[in-house]
Amino acid sequence: MSDWRVLRVAVPAAQAEVIEQVMEDNGALAVTMTDAEDHPLFEPPPGARPLWPRVQIEAIFGQDEDDDLTRAACQNALAGHLGDAAPTLVSQNLADQDWTRLWMDAFKPMRFGQRLWIVPSWHECPAPNDVNLRLDPGLAFGTGTHPTTALCLAWLDGQTEWPGRVLDFGCGSGVLALAALALGSQFADGTDIDPQALTATLDNAERNGLSERIAVHMAEGFSAAPYDLVMANILSGPLVELADTLLSHLNVGGQLVLSGLLEDQAKTVMAAYRCVTFDAPAVIDGWCRLSGRRTH
Incomplete structure (x- = not known):
């Protein structure tokens, strides 16, 4: 296989859009932007595209492209846009691989607690007699790989008495609501500000045979009868x-699970929920x- x-x-974030456009105009098949330093970027709202202060940009060009000509064309275009501030492009070959297989191999079945598994659709269930959720990585947030999701899933697995009605507020992929249903809850509602998340939740529910026990709603204006368990893995x-x-x-007496926060933010968040122990x-x-229980 030939190299790409x-x-x-x-570059500074202010130059990123110009460089991306130059790469695309000169035939780039894909342009990616990643953090060039070490600045966390939390999940943005739908439609937002925040960038890090300094951005690493990589553009991939076809295997038949002349490397020297492509780099020269892009460099000249950048000079036309940015003048003396134009950065110097670095060229590199990228060995061709089975990219689909490489991506799939990065996601393995994961166990949370003692019996709950999140299993990608292309893997066999490691423990068929345990509780297995089929869930693939997608655009909606939440497959268990992030510590906040893992913490919530481990909490769910550790419960011995199951609440009848569950609310997953900011449901993302629906992983928390679906895990609660798979472990023993009767019904779940999921809300989110992103319609894409609601679609992902319903797709994942169907894949796991849970469609009849879950409903999804846009978060704005959502109102429903109180729940026995409310989960919110947001910020x-x-x-x-x-x-x-x-x-x-x-x-009152129901359980609350909150995540998406850093350890040093815990006291501030807990102070906002004075009726929860x-x-x-x-x-x-x-x-x-x-996690805690509402006392009044």
Whole structure:
């Protein structure tokens, strides 16, 4: 198999859009942007495209392209747009591979707690007698690979009494709601601000035979009878801002699970839920999960 041609450069975010356009105009098959340093970028709202302060840009060109000519054309175009500020492009060959297989091999079955598994559709279930959810990586957030999702799934697996009605607020892929149903809850509602997440949740429910026990709703304006369990794996800011909303959905005596926050944000978030008695926070790699029960 022939090599692909790659042009690479690290630039300030302000130059990223121009460079991306130049690469595409000169025949790039794909352009990717990644963090050139070490700045976390949390999940943006739908339609937003925030960038890191400094961006690593890589453009892939066809195997038949002349590397020197392509680089010269892109370099000249950048000089026309950016003048003396134009960065110098670095050229590299990229060995061809079975990219689909490489991507699939990166995702393995994962166990959470003692009996809950998230299994990609192309893998056999490692423990068929355990609770297995078929879930593939996709555009909607949440397959168990992130510590916040893992913390919530481990909490679900550790429960011995199952609430009848569950709310997954900010459902993403629906993984938390579907895990609760697979483990023993009767019915779940999922809400999100992104229609794509609702579609992903319904698709995943169908794949796991759970379509009759789940409903999805846009988060704005959502109102329903209180639930026995409310889960929200979002971010610390929304967790604080939406405290009254989340509590309005939770029965007295019901359980609350919050994640998507960092360990040093736990006290601020807990302070917004004064009617909840929290357990000790659970932490993985600096990410935190809070769980507790509403007392009044």
